[in-house]
Amino acid sequence: MLTNSLDVAVAERLATSNSSHAVIEVRDLRKRYGDKEAVRSIDITVRAGEIFAFLGPNGAGKTTTVEILEGFRTATGGTVEVLGADPAHAPSGWRERIGIVLQESGVEPGLTVAECLELYAGYYRAPRPIGETLDLVGLREQAEQRATALSGGQRRRLDVALALVGDPELVFLDEPTTGFDPAARRAAWEVIAGLRALGKTVFLTTHYMEEAEQLADRIAIIAEGVIVAEGTPQTLGGRDLAGARITFALPGGPSMDDLPAELAKRAGHEPGGRVALPSTGVAADLHLLSGWAIERELELNDLEVRRPTLEDVYLNLTTQGSSS
Amino acid sequence: MIISWLYRRFRAWREQRHPTTAPSSVSRVTESSRPSAAARGPLALLGHQVRFDLLASFRNPRARFFTFVFPILLLVVFASVFGNHGTTTIDGVRVSLSRYFVGGILALSIITAAYASLVITVATAREEGLLKRRRATPAPPAGCSAVRRSRRS
Numbered sequence: 001m002l003t004n005s006l007d008v009a010v011a012e013r014l015a016t017s018n019s020s021h022a023v024i025e026v027r028d029l030r031k032r033y034g035d036k037e038a039v040r041s042i043d044i045t046v047r048a049g050e051i052f053a054f055l056g057p058n059g060a061g062k063t064t065t066v067e068i069l070e071g072f073r074t075a076t077g078g079t080v081e082v083l084g085a086d087p088a089h090a091p092s093g094w095r096e097r098i099g100i101v102l103q104e105s106g107v108e109p110g111l112t113v114a115e116c117l118e119l120y121a122g123y124y125r126a127p128r129p130i131g132e133t134l135d136l137v138g139l140r141e142q143a144e145q146r147a148t149a150l151s152g153g154q155r156r157r158l159d160v161a162l163a164l165v166g167d168p169e170l171v172f173l174d175e176p177t178t179g180f181d182p183a184a185r186r187a188a189w190e191v192i193a194g195l196r197a198l199g200k201t202v203f204l205t206t207h208y209m210e211e212a213e214q215l216a217d218r219i220a221i222i223a224e225g226v227i228v229a230e231g232t233p234q235t236l237g238g239r240d241l242a243g244a245r246i247t248f249a250l251p252g253g254p255s256m257d258d259l260p261a262e263l264a265k266r267a268g269h270e271p272g273g274r275v276a277l278p279s280t281g282v283a284a285d286l287h288l289l290s291g292w293a294i295e296r297e298l299e300l301n302d303l304e305v306r307r308p309t310l311e312d313v314y315l316n317l318t319t320q321g322s323s324s
Numbered sequence: 325m326i327i328s329w330l331y332r333r334f335r336a337w338r339e340q341r342h343p344t345t346a347p348s349s350v351s352r353v354t355e356s357s358r359p360s361a362a363a364r365g366p367l368a369l370l371g372h373q374v375r376f377d378l379l380a381s382f383r384n385p386r387a388r389f390f391t392f393v394f395p396i397l398l399l400v401v402f403a404s405v406f407g408n409h410g411t412t413t414i415d416g417v418r419v420s421l422s423r424y425f426v427g428g429i430l431a432l433s434i435i436t437a438a439y440a441s442l443v444i445t446v447a448t449a450r451e452e453g454l455l456k457r458r459r460a461t462p463a464p465p466a467g468c469s470a471v472r473r474s475r476r477s
Binding site: 070072092093095096098099100102104105106107108109110111115118119120121122123124125126127162163166 | 362376381383384448453456458460461463
Protein backbone atom coordinates (compact mmCIF):
# COMPACT_ATOMS: atom_id res chain seq x y z
CA MET A 1 0.00 0.00 0.00
CA LEU A 2 3.05 2.23 0.24
CA THR A 3 3.12 2.82 -3.49
CA ASN A 4 -0.57 3.68 -3.47
CA SER A 5 -0.19 6.41 -0.90
CA LEU A 6 2.72 7.66 -2.95
CA ASP A 7 0.51 7.80 -5.99
CA VAL A 8 -2.13 9.70 -4.09
CA ALA A 9 0.46 12.15 -2.87
CA VAL A 10 1.71 12.68 -6.41
CA ALA A 11 -1.83 13.15 -7.69
CA GLU A 12 -2.55 15.68 -4.98
CA ARG A 13 0.54 17.65 -5.77
CA LEU A 14 -0.48 17.65 -9.41
CA ALA A 15 -3.93 18.82 -8.40
CA THR A 16 -2.63 21.80 -6.49
CA SER A 17 -0.04 22.75 -9.09
CA ASN A 18 -2.42 22.45 -12.01
CA SER A 19 -4.27 25.62 -12.75
CA SER A 20 -7.37 24.05 -14.37
CA HIS A 21 -10.24 23.85 -11.92
CA ALA A 22 -11.84 20.73 -10.53
CA VAL A 23 -15.02 19.63 -12.32
CA ILE A 24 -15.73 16.76 -9.97
CA GLU A 25 -14.73 16.98 -6.33
CA VAL A 26 -15.58 14.08 -4.05
CA ARG A 27 -14.52 13.95 -0.41
CA ASP A 28 -15.11 11.07 1.98
CA LEU A 29 -18.03 9.72 -0.04
CA ARG A 30 -19.96 6.92 1.65
CA LYS A 31 -22.96 4.92 0.57
CA ARG A 32 -24.65 2.29 2.65
CA TYR A 33 -27.35 -0.15 1.55
CA GLY A 34 -28.80 -1.63 4.72
CA ASP A 35 -25.88 -3.36 6.43
CA LYS A 36 -23.67 -3.32 3.40
CA GLU A 37 -21.33 -0.41 2.92
CA ALA A 38 -20.98 -0.24 -0.87
CA VAL A 39 -18.73 2.81 -0.90
CA ARG A 40 -16.41 3.43 2.05
CA SER A 41 -14.90 6.88 2.06
CA ILE A 42 -13.55 7.66 -1.37
CA ASP A 43 -11.98 10.84 -2.68
CA ILE A 44 -11.94 11.75 -6.35
CA THR A 45 -10.86 14.90 -8.12
CA VAL A 46 -11.39 15.31 -11.83
CA ARG A 47 -10.11 18.46 -13.48
CA ALA A 48 -11.50 20.24 -16.49
CA GLY A 49 -10.51 18.81 -19.84
CA GLU A 50 -9.19 15.48 -18.66
CA ILE A 51 -10.35 11.95 -19.34
CA PHE A 52 -10.67 10.15 -16.05
CA ALA A 53 -11.08 6.37 -16.05
CA PHE A 54 -12.75 4.66 -13.14
CA LEU A 55 -12.00 0.95 -12.99
CA GLY A 56 -13.10 -1.83 -10.76
CA PRO A 57 -14.55 -5.32 -10.73
CA ASN A 58 -18.30 -5.88 -10.66
CA GLY A 59 -19.82 -5.05 -7.32
CA ALA A 60 -16.90 -2.86 -6.23
CA GLY A 61 -19.07 0.23 -5.90
CA LYS A 62 -18.30 1.65 -9.31
CA THR A 63 -21.86 2.11 -10.55
CA THR A 64 -23.03 3.37 -7.15
CA THR A 65 -20.37 6.08 -7.22
CA VAL A 66 -21.13 7.08 -10.79
CA GLU A 67 -24.85 7.24 -10.11
CA ILE A 68 -24.26 9.48 -7.11
CA LEU A 69 -22.20 11.78 -9.32
CA GLU A 70 -24.98 11.76 -11.92
CA GLY A 71 -27.61 12.65 -9.34
CA PHE A 72 -29.53 9.38 -9.62
CA ARG A 73 -28.68 8.30 -6.08
CA THR A 74 -28.01 10.14 -2.86
CA ALA A 75 -24.91 9.65 -0.77
CA THR A 76 -25.04 8.44 2.84
CA GLY A 77 -22.12 10.66 3.81
CA GLY A 78 -19.38 12.91 2.51
CA THR A 79 -19.44 15.80 0.10
CA VAL A 80 -19.92 15.60 -3.64
CA GLU A 81 -19.53 18.51 -5.97
CA VAL A 82 -20.06 18.17 -9.71
CA LEU A 83 -19.72 21.36 -11.73
CA GLY A 84 -19.94 23.31 -8.52
CA ALA A 85 -23.21 21.80 -7.31
CA ASP A 86 -24.36 18.86 -5.22
CA PRO A 87 -25.92 16.48 -7.77
CA ALA A 88 -28.61 15.41 -5.31
CA HIS A 89 -29.92 18.99 -5.04
CA ALA A 90 -28.73 20.37 -8.32
CA PRO A 91 -30.13 23.70 -9.48
CA SER A 92 -32.06 23.87 -12.71
CA GLY A 93 -29.65 24.24 -15.56
CA TRP A 94 -27.16 21.82 -14.01
CA ARG A 95 -28.31 18.98 -16.27
CA GLU A 96 -27.79 21.24 -19.28
CA ARG A 97 -24.09 20.98 -18.63
CA ILE A 98 -23.68 17.23 -18.29
CA GLY A 99 -24.20 14.37 -20.73
CA ILE A 100 -24.73 10.80 -19.63
CA VAL A 101 -24.23 7.58 -21.57
CA LEU A 102 -25.90 4.93 -19.46
CA GLN A 103 -24.71 1.36 -19.28
CA GLU A 104 -27.67 0.11 -21.23
CA SER A 105 -30.56 2.03 -22.61
CA GLY A 106 -33.06 1.24 -25.30
CA VAL A 107 -33.71 3.36 -28.34
CA GLU A 108 -36.79 5.41 -29.02
CA PRO A 109 -39.15 3.11 -30.91
CA GLY A 110 -40.35 4.37 -34.26
CA LEU A 111 -37.98 7.31 -34.59
CA THR A 112 -35.07 7.67 -37.00
CA VAL A 113 -31.59 8.52 -35.79
CA ALA A 114 -31.99 12.17 -36.81
CA GLU A 115 -35.39 12.38 -35.14
CA CYS A 116 -34.02 10.92 -31.90
CA LEU A 117 -31.37 13.62 -31.89
CA GLU A 118 -33.93 16.28 -32.75
CA LEU A 119 -36.10 15.11 -29.85
CA TYR A 120 -33.25 15.24 -27.36
CA ALA A 121 -31.86 18.48 -28.75
CA GLY A 122 -35.22 20.05 -27.90
CA TYR A 123 -34.64 19.32 -24.21
CA TYR A 124 -31.60 21.60 -24.04
CA ARG A 125 -31.54 25.35 -24.27
CA ALA A 126 -28.46 25.56 -26.44
CA PRO A 127 -28.03 22.25 -28.23
CA ARG A 128 -25.24 21.34 -30.59
CA PRO A 129 -26.39 21.28 -34.24
CA ILE A 130 -27.67 17.82 -35.13
CA GLY A 131 -25.63 17.39 -38.29
CA GLU A 132 -22.48 18.21 -36.37
CA THR A 133 -23.33 15.70 -33.66
CA LEU A 134 -23.95 13.01 -36.27
CA ASP A 135 -20.56 13.68 -37.83
CA LEU A 136 -18.92 13.53 -34.43
CA VAL A 137 -20.05 9.94 -33.84
CA GLY A 138 -19.97 8.93 -37.51
CA LEU A 139 -23.68 8.26 -37.97
CA ARG A 140 -24.37 10.70 -40.81
CA GLU A 141 -25.05 7.85 -43.24
CA GLN A 142 -27.57 6.26 -40.89
CA ALA A 143 -29.41 9.51 -40.14
CA GLU A 144 -32.60 8.41 -41.90
CA GLN A 145 -32.57 4.86 -40.54
CA ARG A 146 -34.86 3.78 -37.76
CA ALA A 147 -32.91 3.68 -34.52
CA THR A 148 -34.15 0.14 -33.88
CA ALA A 149 -32.55 -1.02 -37.15
CA LEU A 150 -29.02 -0.03 -36.09
CA SER A 151 -26.32 -2.54 -35.22
CA GLY A 152 -25.06 -2.82 -31.65
CA GLY A 153 -22.06 -0.59 -32.21
CA GLN A 154 -24.11 1.98 -34.08
CA ARG A 155 -26.69 2.05 -31.27
CA ARG A 156 -23.96 2.74 -28.77
CA ARG A 157 -22.76 5.58 -30.96
CA LEU A 158 -26.30 6.91 -31.00
CA ASP A 159 -26.25 6.77 -27.18
CA VAL A 160 -23.10 8.87 -27.23
CA ALA A 161 -24.66 11.26 -29.74
CA LEU A 162 -27.74 11.71 -27.53
CA ALA A 163 -25.48 12.53 -24.59
CA LEU A 164 -23.53 15.04 -26.66
CA VAL A 165 -26.40 16.81 -28.37
CA GLY A 166 -26.84 19.13 -25.38
CA ASP A 167 -23.23 20.26 -25.82
CA PRO A 168 -22.26 19.31 -22.24
CA GLU A 169 -19.04 20.26 -20.45
CA LEU A 170 -18.85 16.96 -18.62
CA VAL A 171 -19.67 13.57 -20.10
CA PHE A 172 -20.21 10.38 -18.14
CA LEU A 173 -19.56 7.21 -20.12
CA ASP A 174 -20.56 4.02 -18.36
CA GLU A 175 -18.85 1.07 -20.04
CA PRO A 176 -19.26 2.55 -23.50
CA THR A 177 -17.71 -0.32 -25.47
CA THR A 178 -18.93 -3.43 -23.67
CA GLY A 179 -19.90 -6.04 -26.24
CA PHE A 180 -18.15 -4.38 -29.17
CA ASP A 181 -16.06 -6.10 -31.79
CA PRO A 182 -12.47 -4.80 -32.01
CA ALA A 183 -13.15 -2.55 -34.99
CA ALA A 184 -16.17 -0.94 -33.34
CA ARG A 185 -14.13 -0.46 -30.16
CA ARG A 186 -11.42 1.38 -32.09
CA ALA A 187 -14.07 3.59 -33.67
CA ALA A 188 -15.57 4.34 -30.26
CA TRP A 189 -12.16 5.24 -28.89
CA GLU A 190 -11.73 7.74 -31.67
CA VAL A 191 -15.05 9.31 -30.72
CA ILE A 192 -13.98 9.55 -27.08
CA ALA A 193 -10.56 10.92 -27.98
CA GLY A 194 -12.44 13.45 -30.12
CA LEU A 195 -14.21 14.65 -26.95
CA ARG A 196 -10.86 15.52 -25.47
CA ALA A 197 -10.10 17.59 -28.55
CA LEU A 198 -13.36 19.46 -27.96
CA GLY A 199 -12.20 20.28 -24.45
CA LYS A 200 -14.81 18.14 -22.70
CA THR A 201 -14.19 16.48 -19.39
CA VAL A 202 -14.89 12.76 -19.54
CA PHE A 203 -15.62 10.41 -16.67
CA LEU A 204 -15.25 6.92 -18.06
CA THR A 205 -15.95 3.61 -16.38
CA THR A 206 -14.74 0.48 -18.06
CA HIS A 207 -13.67 -3.13 -17.65
CA TYR A 208 -11.05 -2.97 -20.35
CA MET A 209 -7.54 -2.08 -19.26
CA GLU A 210 -6.55 -1.44 -22.83
CA GLU A 211 -9.31 1.14 -23.11
CA ALA A 212 -8.20 2.97 -19.99
CA GLU A 213 -4.60 2.86 -21.11
CA GLN A 214 -5.43 4.24 -24.55
CA LEU A 215 -7.77 7.00 -23.48
CA ALA A 216 -7.32 8.06 -19.91
CA ASP A 217 -5.19 10.84 -18.52
CA ARG A 218 -5.73 9.51 -15.05
CA ILE A 219 -7.05 6.22 -13.67
CA ALA A 220 -8.52 5.30 -10.32
CA ILE A 221 -9.18 1.71 -9.30
CA ILE A 222 -11.92 0.91 -6.83
CA ALA A 223 -12.22 -2.41 -5.02
CA GLU A 224 -14.59 -3.26 -2.19
CA GLY A 225 -15.74 0.33 -1.93
CA VAL A 226 -12.32 1.95 -1.50
CA ILE A 227 -9.92 3.42 -4.01
CA VAL A 228 -6.89 1.16 -4.04
CA ALA A 229 -4.82 3.05 -6.58
CA GLU A 230 -4.82 6.27 -8.50
CA GLY A 231 -2.42 7.60 -11.06
CA THR A 232 -1.63 8.01 -14.72
CA PRO A 233 -1.66 4.90 -16.91
CA GLN A 234 2.13 4.89 -16.76
CA THR A 235 2.54 5.20 -13.01
CA LEU A 236 -0.54 3.43 -11.69
CA GLY A 237 0.22 1.19 -8.75
CA GLY A 238 3.93 2.00 -8.97
CA ARG A 239 4.04 0.33 -12.34
CA ASP A 240 6.93 2.48 -13.54
CA LEU A 241 8.98 1.64 -10.45
CA ALA A 242 8.16 -2.05 -10.33
CA GLY A 243 10.82 -4.40 -11.61
CA ALA A 244 10.85 -5.88 -15.06
CA ARG A 245 11.25 -9.53 -15.90
CA ILE A 246 13.86 -10.78 -18.33
CA THR A 247 13.14 -14.20 -19.78
CA PHE A 248 15.08 -16.29 -22.29
CA ALA A 249 15.72 -19.87 -23.30
CA LEU A 250 19.15 -21.47 -23.01
CA PRO A 251 20.03 -23.73 -25.90
CA GLY A 252 21.20 -27.22 -24.91
CA GLY A 253 24.79 -26.73 -23.63
CA PRO A 254 25.35 -24.56 -20.57
CA SER A 255 23.09 -24.82 -17.56
CA MET A 256 21.86 -21.97 -15.43
CA ASP A 257 24.78 -22.31 -13.04
CA ASP A 258 27.16 -21.13 -15.77
CA LEU A 259 25.54 -17.72 -15.74
CA PRO A 260 27.52 -14.86 -14.23
CA ALA A 261 27.30 -15.23 -10.47
CA GLU A 262 25.40 -12.03 -10.02
CA LEU A 263 22.63 -13.19 -12.35
CA ALA A 264 22.63 -16.82 -11.29
CA LYS A 265 21.59 -15.77 -7.79
CA ARG A 266 18.36 -14.27 -9.07
CA ALA A 267 17.58 -16.52 -11.99
CA GLY A 268 14.92 -19.19 -11.77
CA HIS A 269 13.28 -21.71 -14.06
CA GLU A 270 9.94 -20.95 -15.58
CA PRO A 271 7.54 -23.63 -16.73
CA GLY A 272 8.55 -24.53 -20.28
CA GLY A 273 12.28 -24.55 -19.49
CA ARG A 274 12.80 -20.82 -19.89
CA VAL A 275 14.95 -18.89 -17.51
CA ALA A 276 13.34 -15.95 -15.74
CA LEU A 277 15.29 -13.14 -14.20
CA PRO A 278 13.59 -10.46 -12.14
CA SER A 279 15.44 -7.24 -12.70
CA THR A 280 15.44 -3.71 -11.36
CA GLY A 281 18.37 -2.57 -13.50
CA VAL A 282 17.46 -3.84 -16.92
CA ALA A 283 20.27 -2.16 -18.87
CA ALA A 284 23.04 -3.46 -16.61
CA ASP A 285 21.60 -6.96 -16.44
CA LEU A 286 21.20 -7.18 -20.19
CA HIS A 287 24.74 -5.97 -20.70
CA LEU A 288 26.06 -8.65 -18.39
CA LEU A 289 23.90 -11.31 -19.95
CA SER A 290 24.68 -10.52 -23.57
CA GLY A 291 28.41 -10.21 -22.82
CA TRP A 292 28.32 -13.64 -21.25
CA ALA A 293 26.44 -15.08 -24.23
CA ILE A 294 28.78 -13.56 -26.84
CA GLU A 295 31.81 -14.93 -24.99
CA ARG A 296 30.40 -18.43 -25.28
CA GLU A 297 29.01 -17.84 -28.77
CA LEU A 298 25.50 -18.57 -27.58
CA GLU A 299 22.25 -17.40 -29.01
CA LEU A 300 19.71 -16.34 -26.40
CA ASN A 301 16.47 -17.53 -27.87
CA ASP A 302 13.23 -15.72 -27.12
CA LEU A 303 14.88 -12.97 -25.11
CA GLU A 304 12.11 -10.86 -23.68
CA VAL A 305 11.92 -7.94 -21.28
CA ARG A 306 8.51 -7.42 -19.78
CA ARG A 307 7.19 -4.79 -17.41
CA PRO A 308 3.92 -5.43 -15.56
CA THR A 309 1.01 -4.48 -17.81
CA LEU A 310 -1.83 -2.35 -16.56
CA GLU A 311 -3.86 -5.53 -16.40
CA ASP A 312 -1.26 -7.19 -14.13
CA VAL A 313 -1.39 -4.16 -11.85
CA TYR A 314 -5.18 -4.11 -11.89
CA LEU A 315 -5.57 -7.80 -11.11
CA ASN A 316 -2.95 -7.56 -8.42
CA LEU A 317 -4.68 -4.60 -6.76
CA THR A 318 -8.25 -5.81 -7.02
CA THR A 319 -7.55 -9.32 -5.78
CA GLN A 320 -5.49 -7.89 -2.91
CA GLY A 321 -8.46 -5.73 -2.03
CA SER A 322 -10.87 -8.65 -1.88
CA SER A 323 -8.57 -10.86 0.23
CA SER A 324 -7.91 -8.24 2.91
CA MET B 325 -54.42 -10.77 -41.94
CA ILE B 326 -56.63 -8.82 -44.27
CA ILE B 327 -56.12 -5.54 -42.44
CA SER B 328 -52.36 -5.65 -42.65
CA TRP B 329 -52.62 -6.65 -46.28
CA LEU B 330 -54.86 -3.63 -46.93
CA TYR B 331 -52.44 -1.41 -45.07
CA ARG B 332 -49.49 -2.61 -47.09
CA ARG B 333 -51.43 -1.98 -50.29
CA PHE B 334 -52.26 1.49 -49.04
CA ARG B 335 -48.63 2.21 -48.26
CA ALA B 336 -47.50 1.01 -51.67
CA TRP B 337 -50.13 3.18 -53.31
CA ARG B 338 -49.11 6.20 -51.29
CA GLU B 339 -45.46 5.60 -52.06
CA GLN B 340 -46.32 5.60 -55.75
CA ARG B 341 -48.13 8.89 -55.51
CA HIS B 342 -45.68 10.66 -53.24
CA PRO B 343 -42.23 9.15 -53.60
CA THR B 344 -40.28 9.85 -50.43
CA THR B 345 -37.94 12.43 -51.85
CA ALA B 346 -38.73 14.84 -49.09
CA PRO B 347 -35.74 16.89 -47.95
CA SER B 348 -33.67 15.00 -45.43
CA SER B 349 -34.60 15.90 -41.90
CA VAL B 350 -30.92 16.36 -41.08
CA SER B 351 -30.50 19.27 -43.43
CA ARG B 352 -33.82 20.65 -42.28
CA VAL B 353 -32.63 20.64 -38.70
CA THR B 354 -29.10 21.82 -39.25
CA GLU B 355 -30.27 24.73 -41.32
CA SER B 356 -32.91 25.90 -38.90
CA SER B 357 -31.64 28.63 -36.63
CA ARG B 358 -34.75 28.56 -34.47
CA PRO B 359 -34.08 28.37 -30.75
CA SER B 360 -34.61 24.90 -29.28
CA ALA B 361 -37.93 23.88 -27.76
CA ALA B 362 -36.55 24.19 -24.23
CA ALA B 363 -35.36 27.71 -24.96
CA ARG B 364 -38.82 28.70 -26.16
CA GLY B 365 -40.46 27.83 -22.87
CA PRO B 366 -42.41 25.01 -21.24
CA LEU B 367 -45.30 25.12 -23.70
CA ALA B 368 -43.01 24.74 -26.68
CA LEU B 369 -41.28 21.88 -24.90
CA LEU B 370 -44.63 20.23 -24.33
CA GLY B 371 -45.49 20.63 -28.01
CA HIS B 372 -42.09 19.21 -28.95
CA GLN B 373 -42.65 16.12 -26.80
CA VAL B 374 -46.19 15.61 -28.09
CA ARG B 375 -45.00 15.88 -31.66
CA PHE B 376 -42.37 13.16 -31.35
CA ASP B 377 -44.47 10.90 -29.16
CA LEU B 378 -47.31 11.07 -31.66
CA LEU B 379 -44.90 10.39 -34.50
CA ALA B 380 -43.51 7.33 -32.70
CA SER B 381 -47.01 6.19 -31.86
CA PHE B 382 -48.26 6.45 -35.45
CA ARG B 383 -45.27 4.46 -36.64
CA ASN B 384 -45.97 1.67 -34.21
CA PRO B 385 -48.08 -0.88 -36.12
CA ARG B 386 -49.60 -2.33 -32.98
CA ALA B 387 -50.67 1.05 -31.64
CA ARG B 388 -52.01 2.01 -35.05
CA PHE B 389 -54.06 -1.15 -35.30
CA PHE B 390 -55.60 -0.97 -31.85
CA THR B 391 -56.23 2.77 -32.01
CA PHE B 392 -57.69 3.12 -35.49
CA VAL B 393 -58.47 -0.18 -37.14
CA PHE B 394 -59.70 -2.33 -34.31
CA PRO B 395 -62.56 -0.06 -33.17
CA ILE B 396 -63.85 0.28 -36.72
CA LEU B 397 -63.65 -3.46 -37.16
CA LEU B 398 -65.64 -3.97 -33.97
CA LEU B 399 -68.22 -1.42 -35.06
CA VAL B 400 -68.69 -3.05 -38.43
CA VAL B 401 -68.97 -6.53 -36.99
CA PHE B 402 -71.34 -5.72 -34.16
CA ALA B 403 -73.50 -3.32 -36.11
CA SER B 404 -73.89 -5.68 -39.04
CA VAL B 405 -74.63 -8.73 -36.93
CA PHE B 406 -77.05 -7.22 -34.44
CA GLY B 407 -77.71 -3.70 -35.57
CA ASN B 408 -80.26 -4.09 -38.32
CA HIS B 409 -83.21 -5.43 -36.47
CA GLY B 410 -83.03 -5.22 -32.79
CA THR B 411 -83.70 -2.74 -30.11
CA THR B 412 -82.89 -2.55 -26.48
CA THR B 413 -84.36 -0.56 -23.62
CA ILE B 414 -82.19 1.79 -21.63
CA ASP B 415 -83.86 3.72 -18.79
CA GLY B 416 -87.21 3.00 -20.37
CA VAL B 417 -86.24 4.38 -23.75
CA ARG B 418 -86.12 2.07 -26.75
CA VAL B 419 -82.84 2.46 -28.66
CA SER B 420 -81.83 0.60 -31.78
CA LEU B 421 -78.94 -1.81 -31.18
CA SER B 422 -76.70 -0.13 -33.76
CA ARG B 423 -76.88 3.14 -31.84
CA TYR B 424 -76.27 1.30 -28.62
CA PHE B 425 -73.10 -0.29 -29.99
CA VAL B 426 -71.68 2.87 -31.51
CA GLY B 427 -71.56 4.67 -28.19
CA GLY B 428 -70.25 1.70 -26.26
CA ILE B 429 -67.55 0.76 -28.70
CA LEU B 430 -66.37 4.35 -29.08
CA ALA B 431 -65.99 4.62 -25.31
CA LEU B 432 -64.21 1.29 -25.18
CA SER B 433 -61.71 2.26 -27.88
CA ILE B 434 -60.92 5.57 -26.24
CA ILE B 435 -60.26 3.82 -22.97
CA THR B 436 -58.08 1.20 -24.66
CA ALA B 437 -56.11 3.80 -26.55
CA ALA B 438 -55.66 6.10 -23.62
CA TYR B 439 -55.00 3.69 -20.79
CA ALA B 440 -54.10 0.20 -21.97
CA SER B 441 -51.50 1.50 -24.41
CA LEU B 442 -50.19 3.88 -21.78
CA VAL B 443 -49.46 1.05 -19.39
CA ILE B 444 -47.64 -0.90 -22.07
CA THR B 445 -45.52 1.98 -23.38
CA VAL B 446 -44.51 3.35 -20.01
CA ALA B 447 -43.59 -0.10 -18.74
CA THR B 448 -41.57 -0.83 -21.88
CA ALA B 449 -39.84 2.56 -21.76
CA ARG B 450 -38.89 1.95 -18.16
CA GLU B 451 -37.60 -1.55 -18.80
CA GLU B 452 -35.47 -0.41 -21.72
CA GLY B 453 -33.95 2.44 -19.76
CA LEU B 454 -35.59 5.16 -21.83
CA LEU B 455 -37.09 6.86 -18.80
CA LYS B 456 -33.73 6.96 -17.08
CA ARG B 457 -32.13 8.48 -20.13
CA ARG B 458 -34.79 11.18 -20.22
CA ARG B 459 -34.17 11.85 -16.57
CA ALA B 460 -30.56 12.49 -17.48
CA THR B 461 -31.67 15.43 -19.64
CA PRO B 462 -32.80 18.81 -18.36
CA ALA B 463 -36.38 18.10 -19.49
CA PRO B 464 -38.69 18.17 -16.48
CA PRO B 465 -39.70 14.57 -15.67
CA ALA B 466 -43.27 15.55 -14.90
CA GLY B 467 -43.65 16.95 -18.42
CA CYS B 468 -42.52 13.76 -20.14
CA SER B 469 -44.87 11.50 -18.25
CA ALA B 470 -47.77 13.92 -18.54
CA VAL B 471 -47.41 13.90 -22.31
CA ARG B 472 -47.28 10.15 -22.40
CA ARG B 473 -50.44 10.08 -20.38
CA SER B 474 -52.28 12.43 -22.66
CA ARG B 475 -50.98 11.50 -26.06
CA ARG B 476 -52.80 8.24 -26.49
CA SER B 477 -56.28 9.69 -26.58
